[in-house]
Amino acid sequence: MEQKTDAKTERYNPQETEQKWQARWAADGLHDVDLRAPGDKFYFLTMLPYTSGDLHVGHWYAMAPSDAGARYQKMRGKHVFFPIGFDAFGLPAENAAIKRGIHPRKWTYDNIDRMRSQLRSMGTMFDFSHEAISADPEFYRWNQWFFVKMFERGLAYQRMAPANWCPKDQTVLANEQVVNGVCERCGTPVIQRDLKQWFFRITEYAEELLDFSKVQWPDPIATMQRNWIGRSEGLEAGFDLDVPGVDEEEIRVFTTRPDTIFGVTSMVLAPEHPLVPKITTPEQKVKVEAYIDQARRKTEIDRLSTERERTGVFTGAYCVNRFNGERNPIWIADYVLLWYGTGAVMGVPAHDTRDFDFAKKMGLPIPVVVAPPVWDGSPLEEPYTDPGTMVNSGRFDGLPSEEGKAAVIAFAEEQGWGQRRITYRIRDWLISRQRYWGTPIPIIHCPKDGPVAVPEADLPVVLPDDAEFAPTGESPLAKHEGFVNAKCPKCGDPGRRETDTMDTFMDSNWYFVRYLSPDYHDAPVDPSLAERWLPVDQYTGGAEHAVMHLLYARFFWKVMRDLGVVKGDEPFTRLFNQGQLLGPDGQRMSKSRGNVVAPDDQVAKYGADTFRCYLMFIGPWEEGGPFRLDGISGVERWLNRAWNIVLTEPPSGQADEAGAKALGRLTHQTVKRVTEDVEGFRWNTAIAGLMEMVNGLSRARESGLVDAAAWSDAVQKMILMMAPLAPHIAEELWFRAGGAYSVHQQQWPTWDEELLRSDEITLVVQVNGKVRDRIEASAGISEDAAKALALASEAVLRHLDGKTPRKVIYVPGKLVSIVV
């Protein structure tokens, strides 16, 4: 710490400094990690960017703090792996390619080149030597390998499922290509059409996915995932069919309210329910068929919209409630979903809001079977959906709802009418996409053997570059003769390759596993590296991924575990979801709104350090919020002030003991504060703490003589704490202050609790809860002395107004509260 520079002649030049160190770091491979080197591993992962073009401020908002977190862990002595890759498959590449007449591959890889250089300009410690790109055959080959393994185990299967279909373009549309129910390209109303599609059996893991006991995740995220999985317990029971000439004997129904089973007045089936055509009476046939046809035309979003008036049609058939022998009409209605429960709902008007509205409208009876706590037996004015006491329910009368549920289920099981059942809201994951730019599904359809998996030795099934991916009305790969025609791996007869590609969420399921060994050829991941480095210790990413990506990735991890690829039950031990950075207008940033802030301009103007620190300073990371440039000069000033502090040492000499002690206290207090804030990703307050330290050092310098040792210690620690946040200027200052290269290989400073303590404290004195005085006292003051001091205060005496205190409360080292 000897070197001095004349700061009066030199100002901090961010552009020059940043370029210099970035070049040096790259040349030294400072951030290339040897995963086999010894050390206490820490896998710090940030969600990989989609290759949409330029990096925008949102990427910086996500990545700069992650980088700071990774750098901090490294300074804490961890062996840190902080990789980066690119999510490169997907619809936007196809759209952009169609629009601009460039091949999706070229568009994507050009974007990657640009994003890579932008990422480097941020000054991150990303390890580019372990990069993975999902559109590389060496990556997606393992998507296919996983698919084959899952197919063999029955975890990947095919069934009919509706897809958005544009009748004019004769093509399948993704949800985002459907705008207000019409095709975004030609405006034709979109219909639902059944196609044979591939699914992953995520429901197999539903129960395990509900368990968050093995991870440290924020509660709201766990709650959202639990709601998404939507476990509910209830009774599945049969109602006797009372339809002449029909072989089936019963309708299976699922209910979470078995305690209301005596209040059933109707049965409602999904329009697609297989029983519907069988039970519909000839008189009702025309109406029913028209209704089914109509339902078919609606997208699921329309169908489930609560805005819509509820509709339904009577089938003409009846069924019998085994509990009370009552005959109930059977309806169909499109609000009943075939895939949830049993595709049949019992109508209980008294205790279900939508059944109540329907019965009221139709003038149907509304028998009460669960009595509210206060109820005189008169008809209900509104549905009663809370727990109560069972009435009009035969042998179950008088039971409270919860007990009643169990009793009804037990009775049903005894009688052989039904059984306890758990259902989940979550559905199996539809992974088929009728698109070009994705991982080909490695299946060959043989007329004789059906769908046959492509043998492992033949993987990858390479996505051909010369497909016609422009929209023509057919799946792009389906027209590529060279791709489609393939021999059945089983019998050698001519077969047809599957032409669907995989949902791109497949790529994000496991990319972080591939990062460990992106060139490994014998398995998705080198087992020895997987063993050592997984699971991920800290994952960060946008809150918008709270459910979909994070749930799919957990599911897929469990699949990988069961395949023996990885060990342990969860992929991400700790999770942090940052909020969304909005445009200056408070709206979500988008090109069409014209509110996208380009980071490159800001970096050119202020430098990367200022810009990344500003993004961390604007507010709590988890909250996100509108991005305005208003306050960036504050951060710029802070870094410049820090620069000046380091480069111009104060007049040194023998300062008084109190001054040295005060400076030491400031240093240790700041180390404690900043350490705790950085641990909790509270960047805004961490930076505020460092700003205060600079202010404190400035004041100390102004005051004249400063203890040289205390000053040097303070400055050194300050630079170290700045290093994760502002890596370039910290490196330069460290160098100027005579520190050894690199600041990023130094140890994070520690603090001494002893040195935090001040000799003097400020006692706050309250009278009847209001602050009336502040008294300086020695830190070791006794309770009695503190109380005496407070009671002697002039301000207190004034407010006591001659009265005797009833009570005096003492909070050690802080406050005396007097009650009159």
Next chain:
RNA sequence: GCCGAAGUGGCGGAAUGGCAGACGCGGCAGACUCAAAAUCUGCUGGGGGGUAACCCUCGUGCCGGUUCAAGUCCGGCCUUCGGCACCA
């Protein structure tokens, strides 16, 4: 409707139940300068009182409650944002 998050100065925001507004922006005043920029210093929630140091009072979306003490805890609302949307 359900689930989740959040409401604090002109603005971004700080506050283990213990001095509300740290830190920063902006603003005002001053220093430096021929001048400006940059930099530095001081002040800056509203209202009232005092020549002044200061003092009083109101104040964290709204209404209640608990407590010596509430931005913070409890009950009930209102608003905004995000997610899911008839889940039987």
